[in-house]
Amino acid sequence: MRAAGYLPEALMGHDLTRLSALTDDLLAGFQAAGAVRVEPPALLDAETLLDLYGEDIRTRAYTTHDPAEGERMLRPDFTVPVVEMHTAMGQEPARYCYAGPVWRRQEPGSDRPTEYRQVGYELFDRGDEAAADAEVFALIAAALHGRGLTVATGDMGVLRAAVSALDISERRRAALMRHIWRPARFRKLVERFAAPMAMTEARARLLDAAREGEGAVAALIKQAAPVQGVRARAEIIARAMALKEASEEPPLTAADRALLDQVTGLAGTVASAAGAVRAMARAHAGMDAAADRLTRRAAALAARGLDPATLPFAAQFGRTTLEYYDGFVFGFVDEARPDLPPIASGGRYDALTAALSGGAGIPAVGGIIRPEVLLAREGS
């Protein structure tokens, strides 16, 4: 039998008792903060997850095949089913807590478990965003207090704000936003916008045709091959015209490039980050709202007894691993145990609730603790 989780002995006996007690403690803490205990389903509609995360979700979630029900996936986390439950029957504002297993496919060669437990807290609230961020973070921090963990925080909203503030076309802005969670791809886009790449002969011919007009592009298509498939001639022509427009755009300015570098390099404390983003806002008016958010969050954290002057902050934190978070993000790790995943993580995911509801969605922030990991590092 393969190790069932981060605490392989927790299937029975002493470790199971410890795990149950810890889970009960955490849930009791969340319920005392006003959360309703929920029991979301484990089998989720595969299409929903594929739409949200794309084809890559198949490398992370287990897919089941049922000729009658279609493809289902074992929940890779609780966020999606909790949002769906809330959308279907929740009152606002709402606080939920839950405990149970999630299932994750791991990379080849990885010895990380494919099944482990999470205990979590989710807050859906249209009111004070900073207060909601601070509430969730403070709850998780309190539950882990005194255990010698290292905390990290960040805010995906700062980079998003910077992209919004750039003096570029909406087309380029959309391209950057779309790849904001893929740092390598994002950097390639920035480089291309800063200095146009060398062009192939075929691309030069296409742009020449586009400058002549749609008729010339249509002729070029006709010369190439018969149009087949779902993507229509009109779509090919439209993209050719868009490529022509893109080729005429001025390169990304040095000031805009500098702003992106400043934001991706931004690291310090919650308090210093608020000051740094405020300074960026002097040159880029669009950054004001992000600076305001950081300032309000710092105050809300301070009101809960957490010192913004000592709480670490890095704008890049969570950019690759926590892909549906779009605002405040946080994590707790054991620096002495790099073999273990974060003990806890969480953040704001307004865009995810919007995507799931197909409309405006509801602002949401949440966090989870991995109780087996917490116990595994502490020994028996």
Add this chain to the structure above:
Amino acid sequence: MLKLGLPSKGRLQEDAIRWFERGNITIRRTGSGREYAGRVEGIDGVELVLLSAGEIPRELNAGRIHMGVTGQDLVHEKLPHWRRDLVELAEMGFGHADLIVAVPSSWVDVETMDDLDQVAAAFRATHGHRLRVATKYHALVRTFFRREGVADYRIVDSQGATEGTIKNATAEAIADITSSGETLRANHLKILRDGLILASQATLFLSQTAQWGAAERAALVQLCAQLGLTAPAPRD
């Protein structure tokens, strides 16, 4: 006995038999041509196992054969742990096949994976579903597309006649094996400039999971000596 797995029929088998010949190892089919049996001459302690080429990766992985001849494409696709469990003993110089990404030739605006990513975004906005890529190489394609930063696509399974899926409106792009590119051209498809996922050829693989006793090790050393290969030491 060292069990050597060969494809049970076809061009791949003929080329493999010819390849072993150069080490004076003669593989003879026995019985009628339809019977899947044979023997190995010119070396002691090697037993022939004839298998469907597609099953050889699985048999190597399970350790039911010690060595086997099959395409790298099949091994890389089917065995995520192949680097740990198998050794590539020799690339055999035949069975060349490139796994590539192709789109309709009428897509004059698409030359690269980067173009495909941009088209995928626009396609999803226009049609309400993600751009479909037909392939049987799901794992290799997914890894490649992730590395290239392509989002908003989905894989649709295609076990054969993949070049026809676009015309049949069940896919917008394909990822498939090609050797000469003729089938692609006949179906009005073109390969993306940076769309080479894997350049595959027939390869002699060694299984690390098989039982390697003294007799099998001796046969391996002898076989490598005759073929001019460096004999690896299988793990215990």
